[in-house]
Amino acid sequence: MIAVAAPSAADALATGIASGVGAVRVPGLAAAVVDRDGLAEFAARGRADLRRDAAPSPETVYRVGSISKVVTAIAVLQQVERGRMGLDDPLAAHLRSASVTCTVPGAPPITVRHLLTHTSGIGELRRLGDLAVGPFVGLAVPPHGSLPDLAAYYRDGLRTSRAPGEAWTYANHAFGILGLLVADLTGREFGAYAADEVLRPLGMTHASFRLTPRLAERLAVGYVRRGTTWRPVPHWEVAPYPAGNLYASVTEMAQLAAAILGRGGNRVGRVLDERTFALMTAPDEHVDPRHPRMGLGLWLGQEAGLAVAGHDGGWAGFLSSLLAAPEAEVAALAFTGCDQQVPHGVAVETLRALTGRPSRAAELRSMPAVAAAAGARLLGRYGAPSRHLNLAARFWLDLAEVELGERDGQVWLRTLVGPTRHGTVLRDAGGGLYAYEGPHGEVTFVEPVGDPRGGAPALRIGFERYPRRVGPSLRATAAAAAAAAATAATAAAVVVLRRR
Numbered sequence: 001m002i003a004v005a006a007p008s009a010a011d012a013l014a015t016g017i018a019s020g021v022g023a024v025r026v027p028g029l030a031a032a033v034v035d036r037d038g039l040a041e042f043a044a045r046g047r048a049d050l051r052r053d054a055a056p057s058p059e060t061v062y063r064v065g066s067i068s069k070v071v072t073a074i075a076v077l078q079q080v081e082r083g084r085m086g087l088d089d090p091l092a093a094h095l096r097s098a099s100v101t102c103t104v105p106g107a108p109p110i111t112v113r114h115l116l117t118h119t120s121g122i123g124e125l126r127r128l129g130d131l132a133v134g135p136f137v138g139l140a141v142p143p144h145g146s147l148p149d150l151a152a153y154y155r156d157g158l159r160t161s162r163a164p165g166e167a168w169t170y171a172n173h174a175f176g177i178l179g180l181l182v183a184d185l186t187g188r189e190f191g192a193y194a195a196d197e198v199l200r201p202l203g204m205t206h207a208s209f210r211l212t213p214r215l216a217e218r219l220a221v222g223y224v225r226r227g228t229t230w231r232p233v234p235h236w237e238v239a240p241y242p243a244g245n246l247y248a249s250v251t252e253m254a255q256l257a258a259a260i261l262g263r264g265g266n267r268v269g270r271v272l273d274e275r276t277f278a279l280m281t282a283p284d285e286h287v288d289p290r291h292p293r294m295g296l297g298l299w300l301g302q303e304a305g306l307a308v309a310g311h312d313g314g315w316a317g318f319l320s321s322l323l324a325a326p327e328a329e330v331a332a333l334a335f336t337g338c339d340q341q342v343p344h345g346v347a348v349e350t351l352r353a354l355t356g357r358p359s360r361a362a363e364l365r366s367m368p369a370v371a372a373a374a375g376a377r378l379l380g381r382y383g384a385p386s387r388h389l390n391l392a393a394r395f396w397l398d399l400a401e402v403e404l405g406e407r408d409g410q411v412w413l414r415t416l417v418g419p420t421r422h423g424t425v426l427r428d429a430g431g432g433l434y435a436y437e438g439p440h441g442e443v444t445f446v447e448p449v450g451d452p453r454g455g456a457p458a459l460r461i462g463f464e465r466y467p468r469r470v471g472p473s474l475r476a477t478a479a480a481a482a483a484a485a486a487t488a489a490t491a492a493a494v495v496v497l498r499r500r
Contacts, residue, residue, distance in 0.1 A: 222317015
């Protein structure tokens with residue numbers, strides 16, 4: 001165990017909130033420090049419901065989004081622990097109510113491990129019809145709709161256009177299918193199984209994948225900002241609900257975080273033995289640990305040398321973060337009822353303060369900027385890997401490109417859109433890695449890979465490899481796109497004038 005050489009939990013939480021939120025406006029924020037016994041410290045800012053002037057409390061319920069996947073992964077690993085399947089078994093050997101078919105000739109079977117690590121090749125949509133207004137819109141169930149039966153929802157199956165294991169692509173439907181797999185193996189609806197076998201044993205008495213009347217009474221309101229006003233967001237459910245539809249209070253989420261610190265159990269109960277839990281925190285890919293890596297339903301990484309595991313979540317009007325440091329036996333939680341990207345920063349800065357680590361800003365300042373001469377081999381435009389494997393929109397792939405260029409004698413990184421579109425300085429993190437301030441203030445690591453002669457034909461950023469591309473710079477591409485749009489607008493105006 002690593003001793004916590006840090007200020008009090010209350011002081012660390014105050015530091016985390018101040019650093020993580022900064023000057024960003026949010027209607028409300030709830031944050032907590034967690035130890036092996038559960039909730040250790042709670043703090044809140046603003047309101048959980050602006051109309052009722054209600055402040056967040058430890059019993060305020062939030063939609064935790066993709067943190068739901070941690071619960072689903074535990075349910076899946078229980079099936080492994082109980083001998084009902086193996087992680088590397090073909091999915092088709094156990095999934096009876098639906099099919100997942102790879103269209104690549106000669107591709108190996110899709111396994112349970114592939115789904116848990118987002119390497120199955122499953123994309124963001126089931127089919128093109130999910131883009132239309134109907135019972136489901138993308139991943140969502142519109143207001144006044146109801147959560148689907150998973151077997152019916154996936155009745156037509158899923159088709160993948162990338163061989164399993166070939167690429168990492170975040171896949172909500174993979175966890176929808178995993179929920180259906182648990183249902184097939186146990187003969188029980190997934191939400192009911194998760195409640196009885198994961199949530200209740202951990203002391204999450206009222207948490208649920210469905211919104212019950214008791215949860216609704218304490219549910220924070222989700223907001224979106226319109227000018228200077230916060231507008232309530234309509235209530236949309238997550239159709240593949242094992243991937244993101246969990247409702248839980250801050251106190252209950254602390255019990256889940258405590259179970260991660262306890263390697264599968266907390267003071268209330270145990271849902272996995274420690275050997276099975278170790279599988280969740282064994283990285284799928286062995287790379288420099290400063291890069292984010294994927295366990296089984298858990299993100300793995302480092303914060304200033306401290307090993308961390310957790311998950312973030314987001315859904316209409318809500319963002320959340322759970323970040324645990326099992327060796328230090330502390331964790332941090334943060335939740336907002338809006339779409340401002342602050343929970344992860346709050347959790348990170350709280351955990352850093354708790355364990356005596358420097359802030360992210362201080363860590364970046366300690367890294368020297370890369371001089372243009374020293375980083376000449378890095379300069380160039382790098383194309384994005386495929387993020388949406390089926391029904392891919394080329395538009396999104398282009399926008400995800402990055403460019404390393406020279407400015408003021410230093411190497412800068414920029415993207416076409418987002419906070420880094422204005423550029424950010426590249427820094428030398430040591431050990432062959434570089435770093436920059438990511439879109440939401442995080443320390444993002446960059447690694448040149450793939451050329452034994454010392455060149456840099458590709459960059460590893462996070463989970464993915466960005467191959468070098470030839471062609472115009474991102475600035476030239478953006479200018480060309482703007483000129484094309486202006487030309488099209490002018491042509492349309494001429495047509496309108498002529499029609500008059």
